[in-house]
């Protein structure tokens with residue numbers, strides 16, 4: 378069994394006569410190598426480059442989730458997710474440890490300000506913070522001002538429409554995703 382990831386990056390699937398027989402990959406020194414296997418499990422996540430050969434590649438990105446971690450705050454109901462159905466889109470808070478709360482702000486794709494030049498923090502401060510529950514507001518402001526705390530990820534809509542291909546099996550975010558607001562354990 379071969380496993381690919383941090384040290385070995387798969388560049389493409391080997392397909393012969395409609396059957397996947399393995400992968401082409403690069404190692405950390407940039408050497409191009411090949412691995413053959415009777416079954417290839419494709420699980421390269423939400424930015425998958427490999428899914429296009431195994432299913433309908435159409436992906437829509439209606440919005441992005443902007444995520445960051447709040448500290449020193451106490452949500453109103455600790456055992457539940459808090460969702461603010463704000464305009465233009467929702468904001469989610471949920472506890473991830475005894476001291477931390479994760480916040481995810483849905484930002485429509487037409488308007489995703491840059492994190493690096495500070496425009497994202499400004500957007501969150503002016504457009505989102507006023508709609509946040511009072512008990513979370515101070516922590517919300519502190520969190521967006523903390524350097525390197527803000528992460529952005531696409532919310533993708535994709536049909537789970539595989540082209541059944543002998544020799545390959547696709548799972549995880551590469552295969553299908555749903556809006557993270559529906560997240561569960």
Ligand SMILES: Cc1cc2nc3c(=O)[nH]c(=O)nc-3n(C[C@H](O)[C@H](O)[C@H](O)COP(=O)(O)OP(=O)(O)OC[C@H]3O[C@@H](n4cnc5c(N)ncnc54)[C@H](O)[C@@H]3O)c2cc1C
Nearest residue numbers: 381382385386387420421422423444549550551560561562
């Ligand atoms: C902030 C946040 C909160 C979340 N909360 C929840 C939640 O509460 N509940 C829930 O169900 N889900 C949640 N998710 C989603 C969940 O994390 C993903 O659905 C899950 O991690 C997908 O797993 P995966 O193995 O398909 O992909 P990933 O975890 O993305 O793993 C893919 C791996 O493949 C590697 N890779 C990529 N390309 C290649 C390549 N060409 N060659 C070799 N390796 C490669 C990557 O380096 C990575 O290690 C959350 C996600 C985020 C970002």
